[in-house]
Amino acid sequence: MKPVCSFVTGLNRAFFLLAAAIIFAVVPILLFEVVSRYAFDKPTVWAMEASTLLFGPHFMLAGPYLLHLKGHVAVDIFSEKLHGRLKAASEIFCYLIIAVFGAVFAYVSWPLAMNSYGMGETSFSAWNPPVWWLKFIVPLAFALLCAQALVEAIRALSDGEDRIGVDA
Numbered sequence: 001m002k003p004v005c006s007f008v009t010g011l012n013r014a015f016f017l018l019a020a021a022i023i024f025a026v027v028p029i030l031l032f033e034v035v036s037r038y039a040f041d042k043p044t045v046w047a048m049e050a051s052t053l054l055f056g057p058h059f060m061l062a063g064p065y066l067l068h069l070k071g072h073v074a075v076d077i078f079s080e081k082l083h084g085r086l087k088a089a090s091e092i093f094c095y096l097i098i099a100v101f102g103a104v105f106a107y108v109s110w111p112l113a114m115n116s117y118g119m120g121e122t123s124f125s126a127w128n129p130p131v132w133w134l135k136f137i138v139p140l141a142f143a144l145l146c147a148q149a150l151v152e153a154i155r156a157l158s159d160g161e162d163r164i165g166v167d168a
Contacts, residue, residue, distance in 0.1 A: 005151045009068055012148050016065035022058040026051045046127040053123075056134055060141035064148040067098070088156050095153035102146030109138040
């Protein structure tokens with residue numbers, strides 16, 4: 001089971017790094033827009049929309065690996081008082097809830113992405129870029145979240161072995 005867990009975490013780490021790299025595309029786009037708008041009085045029709053479209057994958061693809069890093073906001077009023085097996089059981093329960101949530105959203109969003117691809121959906125703006133490819137990020141990200149939640153549940157079962165910080 002350990003190789004599968006390492007593979008899932010490694011895959012999510014790769015998508016996390018891709019999500020981080022997206023910012024290096026967004027910043028120059030916004031810088032170009034600001035300079036074009038204020039220095040040359042020539043705003044673009046595409047820069048703001050492009051940066052907005054790139055923030056979706058940035059946000060969605062980082063989530064599954066953040067689950068591994070325990071980087072999401074957590075309300076631990078109750079869990080901080082738990083110890084031993086009870087704490088592990090509560091973690092496993094939470095990871096299973098996250099896995100179900102991810103699986104349901106992946107399942108529901110897949111037909112929407114396929115429909116968007118089938119009709120060649122665009123943004124309907126002045127620039128009008130295709131957005132169907134962006135719709136596939138949603139089921140991908142939720143499937144990855146589901147897989148990572150299952151991995152974290154397995155790791156919680158292993159009594160703390162292979163927990164945070166082990167990346168693949």
